[in-house]
Amino acid sequence: MKQISIWSLFVICTLRIGAYFKRPLIAMMFFHSILSSQSTPVPVSVPASVTVRMCVDAALTAHPVASMAEARVDAANAKYDESGGALLPQLRFSARAIGLSHVEPTSIKLPIPGSQPITLFPSIDHQYGARLSLTQPLFAGFRLSSAKEMARLAAEASVEERLRDRADLALQVEQAYWTWVQALEAQDVLEKVLVQMTEHEKLVRRLVEQGLSTTSDLLNIRVKRSDVQVRLIDARTGADLARMALNNFIGNPLETPLVPAESPLQYLDVKADSLSNHPDVRADAFADRPDIRALSLRKSISEESLSAARGGWYPQISLAANVDYARPNSRIIPPQDKFSDTWDVGIQLQWTVWDWQTTSAQAEQAQASVRQAEAGLQLMTNAAKLEVAQYSRRLRDAREQVAAARLGVEAAEESRRIVGEKFQAGTSSNTEVLDADVALLQAKLNLTKAGAEFRLAKARLRRATGELP
Structure with a gap:
């Protein structure tokens, strides 16, 4: 009633002021604007719901690594245009x-x-x-044509290196995303277990008051609950730090709130997975990797540099x-x-007739660069083979871990249910209930970790086989 009288007084004063200045319409518009400003709801910041694909696309667009790769490609293309001009009339x-x-x-x-x-x-x-x-x-002793060919190969290599950098960046974003989601899942599990332990503590406290349980049982519950609280604090800190890392990748302010739109176990059918369904990945899968192709092009550049160095033995016309x-x-x-x-x-x-073997020394340097490039390519090829074999094995192991962890959660939930019923019936001890709670907690954490590891193993295998983001 007090609020209505205040607004009525405000309306009367507004109309009187409008009548005094002979502008009642303006006074009413002013009154309407006041009411509108009072009734307009304040927008609330809603955390953005993001998927892995959204984060990867944002990082490939906004991250400095992607911009640097694009700049290197532009520079290499400009260098190729420059090299072509040396063959034309000046x-x-x-x-x-x-x-x-x-x-x-x-x-x-x-x-x-x-x-x-x-x-x-x-x-x-x-x-x-x-x-x-x-x-x-x-x-020019084939030096100009070799220089143009080297520039062309360098431009192609820069494109492959851009693809390599983008693939590495995409893998880092996926790792950050699933690390963040795993921390959030662990936080959720710990919060639920903490609520369950708190309820159990209330029950034991009533039993202690009734003389049906001991103070030692109550203290044991508090010790277990304290341990869960400490782990929950660690999980929250880990989730916040992982979210900051993900925001840094996708170009957001570090404190930007995010909500994951995917879960490690969401739509996860390890038996039907396209990569994990094959026991062995083809042996030459690494040949599609952009870093392998880039090194192969760099080796060709070294071979062309040898041809250019030998051009010093020829005349220039x-x-x-x-x-x-x-x-x-x-x-x-x-x-x-x-x-x-x-x-x-x-x-x-x-025609340089005698240069104190300067050209010979340059040719030897170029020949050594060719051998070095060949060894580097072989080293990268061997490493790629090893990565494909290792990540293929890890993916198969992760698939088995998910299946085992699911069975573990089912068994732990059933065990906790049975122990809880026995405890309420007085046929089970408080220690058995606490052990069942801890076992259920660990089983759920294992399942969350196994799901995240499966997602990460799949992403790493895609990167190892050269699949582009």
Whole structure:
């Protein structure tokens, strides 16, 4: 009633003010805006529900690793465009304007009576000129073609390395996601067990008050509950830290609230899984990995660098043409203080006959780089084979662990139910109830961990076999 009278007074005052200023409509609009502002609900921040695919896509778009990979590809493509220009004609323009100190003109006088001196080289104190030059390489000892091929291979290698970086980033995001989800699942299990232990503690406390149980039983429950509380605090901290790591990957502020839209055991049918359904992954699965293809291209680059280094043993031949427009033109004798144009065309040959075995040393360095690249490729291939074998085995083990953990949870739940009924009937001890609670807790944690490990093993095997995100 008090609230209604206050608002009524406010309406009356508003109308009187509007009547005084002869603006009742404006007064009513002002009153309506006040009511609207009071009745408008304040938006509440709802945590975003995210899936693994959403997080991976966000990271591939926003993470600096993806941006760096794109920049390397752009740089390699620009380098390839640059290398192609070395094989094409080069057109250059230059100009000059020079002021010279005055010198006496050079002249001769014939030994003829009455003859005047003849000026051979007049004194021209200002010179101007422009030159247009065209150069076309004809043969460079295969170095220019090798440089272009190296740039092309480097551009292709940068694309493969971008795919490698994106695959690594996707795997890291999946690991962060399932680590976060596993911590949340563990937190949920611990919270439920803590509630169950709290209820059991209340029951035992009543039994102690009735003289049907001992204080030692009550203290045992409190010790077990304290242990669960400590583990719950650790689980909450782990979940928060994992969420921060995931936010860092997908470009969110670290404290952004998130809710997982997937569970390690959601829609998980390990028997029907496409990867785990095969006992052995094909032996050459690693050949599709982008890092293997990138190293193979890098080896080809080393081979081309060897060809370029050996090009120092060959001559270099080029075509050159020039057009000069100068005042005076140096090709016109005697010099004339006026603009004249001339041109020249020719073929140039350069051949280093002796360089103190510099070219031989460069060829040996390139040959060593080829051997190093071959060894690196073999090392990566062996590591890829090992990864495929290891992650295939881990995936099969994870599948078996999930099946075993599910049976363990079913058995622990049934055991807890039976022990609880016996305890209420007075035929079971408090210790047996606590042991059943701990066994159920551990069984559920094992199942959560097994589900997360299965998801991670599957993601790692996809990465090892070269499957792209």
